[in-house]
Amino acid sequence: MASKPRIKVPKSASAGEVITIKTLISHEMESGQRKDKDGNPIPRQIINKFTCTFEGQMVFECDLDPAISANPYFEFNAKVPASGTFKFTWLDDDGSVYEAEAPIEVK
Amino acid sequence: MKLTRRNVLGLTAGAAAFAVAGARMSPALASAEDAEKMIMEFTGGATPGEGKVSLNTPEIAENGNTVPVSVTVESAMEGDDLVESVIIFADGNPNPAVATFHFTEMSGEALATTRIRLAKTQNVIAVAKMKDGSVFMDKKQVKVTIGGCGG
Numbered sequence: 629m630a631s632k633p634r635i636k637v638p639k640s641a642s643a644g645e646v647i648t649i650k651t652l653i654s655h656e657m658e659s660g661q662r663k664d665k666d667g668n669p670i671p672r673q674i675i676n677k678f679t680c681t682f683e684g685q686m687v688f689e690c691d692l693d694p695a696i697s698a699n700p701y702f703e704f705n706a707k708v709p710a711s712g713t714f715k716f717t718w719l720d721d722d723g724s725v726y727e728a729e730a731p732i733e734v735k
Numbered sequence: 736m737k738l739t740r741r742n743v744l745g746l747t748a749g750a751a752a753f754a755v756a757g758a759r760m761s762p763a764l765a766s767a768e769d770a771e772k773m774i775m776e777f778t779g780g781a782t783p784g785e786g787k788v789s790l791n792t793p794e795i796a797e798n799g800n801t802v803p804v805s806v807t808v809e810s811a812m813e814g815d816d817l818v819e820s821v822i823i824f825a826d827g828n829p830n831p832a833v834a835t836f837h838f839t840e841m842s843g844e845a846l847a848t849t850r851i852r853l854a855k856t857q858n859v860i861a862v863a864k865m866k867d868g869s870v871f872m873d874k875k876q877v878k879v880t881i882g883g884c885g886g
Contacts, residue, residue: 646843646844647843659852661829682841685839685841686837686839686841687839687841687842688836688837688838688839688842688847689836689837690834690835690836690837690847690849691834691835691837692834693830693832693833693834694830694852695825695828695830695832695833695834695851695852695853696833696834696849696850696851696852697800697801697802697849697850697851697852698800698801700849700850701848701849701850702847702848702849703805703846703847703848703849704836704842704846704847704848705842705843705844705846706841706842706843707812707840707841707842707843
């Protein structure tokens with residue numbers, strides 16, 4: 629259902645700097661409100677949770693409801709204490725988990 | 736009035752029509768009430784105060800399928816001055832819940848941007864819960880030209 633997520637994280641930052649992260653993942657986000665051409669409701673299938681962690685520490689988390697647009701996009705901030713890796717996960721209603729990583733270097 | 740067959744038929748038809756109209760009208764109203772209820776659930780019964788939260792939405796959204804929404808909360812994001820979560824509601828959608836953002840000290844700043852669906856012209860509401868339990872709210876009306884919930 630979902631394709632490879634796209635993430636924008638700066639390559640480097642100074643220690644303690646607050647950076648902006650942007651993420652986008654392709655997903656239908658079927659709301660469960662729509663009907664097919666025979667009038668049967670199309671079952672809901674959305675990404676219901678997005679998380680971002682830095683070296684195991686929670687940075688940002690979002691619970692999504694069907695009112696989030698297709699191809700969910702997020703922009704948020706994160707504090708960078710040291711070099712490390714940001715990990716991102718998206719949880720689908722059908723149980724699949726989509727993952728991505730982005731390293732950052734502190735100069 | 737005598738209870739003739741004709742009268743009875745007329746009455747039941749009228750009552751049925753009324754019931755249908757009532758059922759048709761209720762979803763839109765229920766949604767605004769649901770939003771109120773969900774806000775109260777989120778805040779634990781506390782009435783949200785003004786300020787601190789600022790919600791950024793377009794005044795007019797041409798396409799209700801994707802409306803950019805951004806929310807920021809004034810906070811040091813350290814110690815007790817920390818935003819724990821921000822919840823977004825759309826009080827005219829079939830289901831008013833839109834998203835809940837959770838922040839931590841690692842967030843650095845309580846800021847989030849996403850894109851949401853709006854079924855029609857309505858209020859978008861953001862409620863922020865701080866670590867000390869206080870709650871703040873902001874509300875913006877968005878005019879929607881084409882609704883975004885499909886048919």
